[in-house]
Amino acid sequence: MxxxxxxxxxxxxxxxxxxxxxxxxxxxxxxxxxxxxxxxxxxxxxxxxxxxxxxGAPRGKSAGRTKSVGVAKYANPENRADTWTGRGRKPNWLVERLRKGAKLNDFAI
Structure with a gap:
């Protein structure tokens, strides 16, 4: 090389x-x-x-099960790659904007 x-x-x-x-x-x-x-x-x-x-075989709750991947429902307008499915903890970019008075629907895809 x-x-x-x-x-x-x-x-x-x-x-x-x-x-x-x-x-x-x-x-x-x-x-x-x-x-x-x-x-x-x-x-x-x-x-x-x-x-x-x-x-041995895999153990635990997830053994033999596949994890379902949620579909993104919300996106960061400044970086469309930053998304959130609406499940779990809200991402920091969303929390910050909601604190500034934005509505959740403003970020819907």
């Missing part, structure tokens, strides 16, 4: 590079996790076991 001179890059180029690096790290982490799971399963199998026999 050729050396990258970050000192001569513009802010936009640096931000783009950062995004690419984060994506590459996440991909490498997933790849390594998958490889390790396969190696562990293969090793357990060579000794006559399954991974679930060695480490």
């Amino acid at each position: 050729a050396g990258i001179n970050v000192d001569k890059m513009s802010l936009k180029e640096l931000v783009d590079l950062e995004a690419k690096v984060k994506k590459a790290i996440a991909s490498a982490r997933d790849r390594e996790r998958s490889d390790l799971k396969k190696k562990m399963a293969d090793l357990a199998e060579t000794h006559g076991f399954s991974v679930s026999e060695l480490f």
Whole structure:
């Protein structure tokens, strides 16, 4: 890989590079996790076991259940990526604006 001179890059180029690096790290982490799971399963199998026999099945309330993901009902007008489903604790951006006199319906999607 050729050396990258970050000192001569513009802010936009640096931000783009950062995004690419984060994506590459996440991909490498997933790849390594998958490889390790396969190696562990293969090793357990060579000794006559399954991974679930060695480490047990998931326990607790959420074992075997999938978590439902709520649909966003409210969004921050300054940053549409900041959303809230209306369930659970109100996000800080919403609490702040409600304190200043805004109505909850002002943020409905």
